[in-house]
Amino acid sequence: MAAGVAAWLPFARAAAIGWMPVANLPMPIAPTNKNKHQDELIILNVSGRRFQTWRNTLDRYPDTLLGSSEKEFFFNEETREYFFDRDPDVFRSILNFYRTGKLHYPRYECISAYDEELAFFGIIPEIISDCCYEEYKDRKRENAERLMDDLEDNKDSKLPNMTFRETMWRAFENPHTSTMALVFYYVTGFFIAISVITNVVETVPCGYMPNQRDIPCGERYTEAFFCMDTACVMIFTVEYLMRLFAAPSRYRFMRSVMSIIDVVAILPYYIGLVMTNNEDVSGAFVTLRVFRVFRIFKFSRHSQGLRILGYTLKSCASELGFLLFSLTMAIIIFATVMFYAEKGSSSSKFTSIPASFWYTIVTMTTLGYGDMVPKTIAGKIFGSICSLSGVLVIALPVPVIVSNFSRIYHQNQRADKRRAQKVQKARLSRMRISKSGSSSAFLHSKRNGLNQSLELTGSLEEDQQLKKTTSLLESQHHHLLHCLEKTTNHEFVDERLYEQGYMQTALQNFPSQSPSLSSEEGITGTCCSRRTKKSMQPLSATHTHSHTHNLQELSALHIQCGERQALNTSRSSLNLMSDESGSLNCKSSGLVTTAIITIPTPPSNNSRASPDAPPPPNPDAPPLPNPGNDVVKISAL
């Protein structure tokens, strides 16, 4: 329940009077307000700054420090105030949380100081409201990264005994771990450079033969270049094989971009070796040589900036796509227009629309080669519009790409983007748990038999004993939910139990057993009431064993009698054997129905289990731990 809504609980309870004429069962007794004193102001002295608030405000969140009895430890008798030796500025946000139900994260505050204060006051950070949550998460991530970087620097110095393979992989990934790795790093870098330069120089004209044609160096010094190429490719091949050997996951390594670049870089050589100097394929062979230029991308292992550039382009794929798309649209439009505008003039270069594409592209990117120019007036007008719009279209997505690059370069968040996805899911699941905390808190307290004390006029001590674990607000809320149950004569159950029950009844839909008075060995589900046309009065549904619903242990039918005894959800009936409780309850000869019985398994987590719970008849069936019992009781939203 949210904080402000707690103030509306009296209203909701009052409105419950609307259910009373409709209900057919008597209602449970309302929890009484033991301490009837008026709401009072309490003073919270945080390092000298005094905050004052109503006691009720703090009681809204009973599982935080200020909302529970834990604050009594900080009570100062002489000054009659609660003294906390903490930061008063952060305390402002915390107190506002109690007042408004929303926790805000102030931007000027240091993230770790804030976290500490939250931890001290027992508030989980997940309930920071959406307006401040992004900021909080970003700052936290940065902080965690920084810590991790520091940690890694320390980590490198200590080397536990790793296998040879692991050492090699580490050497490949972090060249500054050992001298050998550094040497290897520089050698490969050198050879990449050599290989690229060789490819370039190969095509430079280098002196000439007696016929007029200049021949490129590659053809003049074929052997030298061939040797150079071979050496480089051998080094690259060895490097690739070593990386492949050392990789922790070879499959993943082979799929990675860098390894594909490596393969593409060395493949042309081998293909060239394999293929003979055939005339037909030599054309294709020459094309393959182009791929040798991909060796330059191997530099990206050596350069951080190059990697970031690559990542930026990948992350800006949508902007680039937009750029491309809008350019294409504009090109087609303007090319068409120019073609039709220039159709009239003679000796026009605009022979077809695709031919006009070239003009449009050159104009829009403001290159303006001048090989194609419009001659008609209409053509010139449209040409100028074309160049103006070209500037616009190209200028728009570029700043986005630039800002992306700079952001990534400064923050270097590649892996964290993947981590952020998981964190978001975790946060949502935590909030879901705390939201369902209120409903499962009710079910939780039901299982503990708390509501039992509300129905039976139990002794006072029992009341007090059970009361101290739930706040008054919670018990009132539970009473309200209990009234609703009584009105509709159905009970709340956990989702899991419900699904189990649903599947079970689906399985047992076929044998339609008529309700009978004798207890039979058999499994009848609530489907029974669907099948049999008898008036299964919703009045006397069974409540007894819904809680610990181990459906694998369905055994006997249970007889449930009339209205008055149907209320007996007490644990005492849980503990008795089924037959006995049947006879106990059947005082009046009222309506008789059939229902499921389950023998309750001894609850594993629940410490309130009565010691005389009978052992389940099926000892080998796995005991079902109370679902939802280990739900972390977070301050329910």
Next chain:
Amino acid sequence: MSSCRKRCKREILKFAQYLFRFITGTLNADSVEDELELSAARHRPEALEQLEAQTRFSRKELQILYRGFKNECPSGVVNEDTFKEIYSQFFPQGDASTYAHFLFDAFDTDHNGSVSFEDFVMGLSILLRGTVQEKLNWAFNLYDINKDGYITKEEMLDIIKSIYDMMGKCTYPTLKEETPRQHVEIFFQKMDKNRDGVVTIDEFIDCCQNDENIMKSMQLFENVI
């Protein structure tokens, strides 16, 4: 003819304005947003003494009620959506919006679409401090959706369905289609004495006063505030 001219003039004026704004670069959105700020309603309740006289709450109780009310609705009135949201928070497992709608209609006695603090506190005064007659009257008013003085089976079915909706689907035993209908049958069997298919206010009050369960449960929430 003149209307056509007038319209033409208006259109031309609008176009000229648009052209002007286009050239000078003002955004369309700026002018519209100024008007949105004033639309939120504000309401100040009557004086404390007056409310004290009109309801059966003491001064302190009214103070507590108002503080809670104002905290959740700073503008001083609750509209139906906020009301539904607040009420749904108490029933996380089910869907409380239909019942909240009926409740809203019951509280909004002047039917102006919003519940002010006076409406709120009047309703609460009846529910918590009223006589049994008044409470039953209120309940009858709640069930009588179209406020015609008779509860028909359809109205009752709607009400009961909305109550069952609040339970949600994870219940034991599982909610079935005919459960609300059966519940309505039982209710009518009990309440409709002359079997004419509707329940009037007298039948309702009469029958409830004879049912001790209902009488007892009416006293249940006496000490809520």
